[in-house]
Amino acid sequence: MSGGTRLENANPLIFQRSGERLLTATDEDEDVADPIDDREIFDLIRSINDPEHPLSLEELNVVEQMRVNVSDEESTVSVEFTPTIPHCSMATLIGLSIKVKLLRSLPDRFKIDVHITPGTHASEDAVNKQLADKERVAAALENSQLLEVVNQCLYTRSM
Amino acid sequence: MAADNSLLLGLVEEFVSGQVDSKATETASGVKTGQFTVLQLVEALGLSLTSSQPHTRARGVQLLSQVLQECYSCLSEKEVEVLIAFYENRLKDHYVITPHVLQGLKALTKCSVLPPGSAVSILRSIFQDVHVQSLMVAERSCVYNILIGLMESREEELKGLGADFTFGFVQSVDGERDPRNLLLAFQVARNIIHRGYDLGKFVEELFEVTSCYFPIDFSPPPNDPHGITQEDLILSLRNVLTGTSRFAEFLLPLIIEKLDSDVQSAKVDSLQTLAACGLTYSHKELAEFLPGLWSSIRREVFQTASERVESAGLSALGALTSSLSRSVLSSDSEDSLQVFLNLVLKDCQHHLCEPDLKLVWPSTKLLQAAAGASYRASLIVSAAVIPALLEQYNNRTQCAQRRTLLEVLQGFVQPTPFSRPADGVESVLVAFQQSLCGVVFSALVESSAGLQVTATRVLTALGQQPCLLAQADVEKAVDHLSRLILEEEDTQVSLAVVECSGALAHLHPKAFISRMIPRLKEEILSESNSAVRLRCVTAVASVSSQLSVVQESTPVLLQVLASAHTGSCSFSVEEVSAVCISLQRIAAHARDTEEIGRFFHSNIIPRLLGLALQAALQSRDSGHSSPLTDEAVLSALVPVISTACAALQSESASRMAAQVVSLFLDGDVSFLPENAFPSQIQLLQSQAESPSQLVCLLMACVCSLPRSVDIPEIDRLLVQLEDLICSCSHLFCYTFAAKCFAGLVNKRLAGEALDAVLERVLKRISVELENGSSSQRTQAFTLLLWVAKALLLRYHPLSTALTDKLFALLSDPELGSQAADGFCVLMSDSPDVLNRSCHADVRIMYRQRFFAENSSKLVEGFNSAEQEKKSCYLKALSHIVNNLPREVQLTELPALLPLLLEALSCPDREVQFSTLSCMQPVLLEPPEALRNQLEALFSRMLALTTSSDMKVRIASIRCVHALSRLPEHVVLPFRARVLKALAVCLDDRKRLVRNEAVAARGQWFLIGSPGGR
Structure with missing residues (x-):
């Protein structure tokens, strides 16, 4: 971010991060199958970086565990996200990052639905429509500049 | 003479017209050996030097210069003078000659007999007659080297040139592009600045020719032939730019400008350069630019996504603040530090009142960086920030907000090395002492774990500064901590509480002895639940770092062991082991405090041995099994005793050795308390399992004493151990007996006695191992393994024979897999014996050495082994490689990859x-x-x-x-x-x-x- 540009929302509210998922004895037990649950999906998306701030989507409260719904048997995932301000121009980009992260991290049997929490964004319908359209998502990822920004959001510094 | 002359003429002829380069070295060696003089060479060169062809002249000068480079040290002052005059004159000649002239001059400047005044005249001619930037890279480098050389040897003369020298340098360096030459040029510039050469009116020019490279953007070519890194260039340029405060008026605007750049490395470099300026600049230079600098720093820290930029920004702010703190106040002007910090406070302080928003943290970091720069700065910042934070804390009711505020506060409470008050000066926090303690105590009773954890950290920070906790506050704090230990179930909180108790107990032992230990003791010995007991036991260990506390706390733990043994109070094995771990942590303090070691020697170890012995005898005679006969508990007792013994000083150590050996060999129980043991106990020859288990305690004691301590009756001890190993069928017993044997062998002085022991034991091992039907093969293998380790660690010549036996066992049908796992024992550090903390003889890099000597054996063995046995070799290999240091793994991997x-x-x-x-x-x-x-x-x-x-x-x-x-x-x-x-x-x-x-x-x-x- 260069010195000249101004951020849309320079001083956003910060929320506390939830801790790491606690390991239970069954997690280590070879014979027990662990189903994919809400927390697991939330863990996938909570660490995505915000395109503007050096903060994660969880810290900005853009994603919350209660807005994640998954059904392992029916192979469906639904994620709602809440932009920090109603006119956030980054909403589509954030939605796209979440979608791409899930596409890369879930088995292909899953049907993935990412949309804006109802009533929290000015152009909610337009963004939802874009995110639901497979071909538009695919086309967006052909655009190397867009892909670059998405990859930066998904980049994890660990290791 | 004539022959020499013709020889010289021949050499010159071949070099000049024959273009044979090697003749130069021959000529030089001729001059060096005294075969011909420089004068003769010049005469011989005569025609070539005066030829009308520039290329012939160049060749002639080249030969002369090359010879001079070899033999400048044998020239006389007169010769040097003449040669310099010649060379200076040649600078005006054709351009093809210049490079060789410069080489010659460089050689001449190295002469120790350089006549006075010639340095100045050489430089004048170079600056006047040579346009440096139109030369090639190597010649430019030659010019810089001449400058560097003369600055080293003729500093006084060069200073006589005045500002002309600076001007000449500026002209010759202007436009340099090669990184190698830049490094040299920066060195010259740095010398000019640091050694006090006259800059005259060329300050701005000198700044211009160097600052045009700032910020450095250089990536070394692939395969990097010259080994110059961007970092080298950055550092040497920074040295030049920040070297004098006369550059300030040019540099500071430049930094502000470059901070606007989009390139991250440029920002970081600018901020770091600014931080370096802080060391040399004073208020006078900085004043005019402070608002601009501050707004750039603030913008970077508020907006950046990069930690590097952030930390560079913070240290730049710290450097500016500390520079302002140093400057002397004059009576008529206002306090510049106050003015600057007001600026910082104005922009940051209001963000501290919004604990939910993002900017609270960058603001905190900026304020703390400023406050940490000096005592005065911390005084000003604290006076403004702390009351505001305390007020905020009291007004907010949400735990998350209070936690953020308290975390912010924590940073201001902890002084940095620079802001620490001088001796006799009050801490900046004294004025707020009451309200700070109030906030901390109120946070400790909150329900939020995060808030409590932060509160304990603030409490620790307060406790570590003098006068910030009054006696009443300490007592109150101890009560709070005790309550949290007993009641709080969150692991994070109890960890933080225990850590805080440990830190405070070190400084205020009395309060802990009178208020915490009795409460913990009561809780441990009452029928409370196991989790509470464990927490109390951990807390007891962590507060016991002072002798006075140890004397009160260890009896509590021993009482637990005693009542566990008698069964008067039921303790699980897990709890008893936790008590042992706590005892070990206390014993670790004996390393720093000799009294604690003596206390362990005289009180704790005899009581532990006594309890274990009672338990063992009771279980043998009556079949009642107390927890103290449990293998887990015994293994937990081992580190207690070995940690304490390892820290014993020589006299108590020898007494300890004598007491323990006579206990195990002769059943001498006189040093044990509550002396109610039967007179004839044969601990090492017992057929029953439980007394012989105690061999682990023998090992803990004798194997961890300092190497200088002589173990009495060591030969009898070794024989009895050997017999125990070979006659015992109990895994725990024979393994510890083997470890004990190995521990003793490892420390024993080399010599006949040791050789005899080894010979005997090896023979016994071979007999047992070769007897395929023997029931004692595993025992023999265990002994072999540990003895091999003991010898390998000290590079004993016999170790190879023993490890070869282990390699051979890899193809053994019964012991193959055990042997493979044995390599893990061999290569890894064993926690209870044969490691450096119990003073074992461990040579450095024994793993690498073992690997280097044996990897080929392993590969051969693998190739020749039958298919079903190959896995043992692979297992052994992976154990060995796993334990090698990373660097060795990397170099050895290619060979092992297949x-x-x-x-x-x-x-x-x-x-x-x-x-x-x-x-x-x-x-x-x-x-x-x-x-x-x-x-x-x-x-x-x-x-x-x-x-x-x-x-x-x-x-x-x-x-x-x-x-x-x-x-x-x-x-x-x-x-x-x-x-x-x-x-x-x-x-x-x-x-x-x-x-x-x-x-x-x-x-x-x-x-x-x-x-x-």
């Missing part, structure tokens, strides 16, 4: 797992050799990601993840294949596997994708 790949396809899961976990760290920085084996590596790793063992699946996915760090062009061909294989793992039934697969697949998606790396 074998390791073989190990990956070996069906034994243990082998697979240990190979994978040994390869993973190596793969993080993969060596060249791996590149050729990638195909084989990927196919094997990817196959293992669907293994039936979860550990193997996780380890193999981690390796695949690590491989994503190889250069893009190397791994790109595998991308599609890896992504496909990992997609399967995304649907794994175990979540831990899925997590690894997600991380790895995420990284592999980024390869070859824009923005990825």
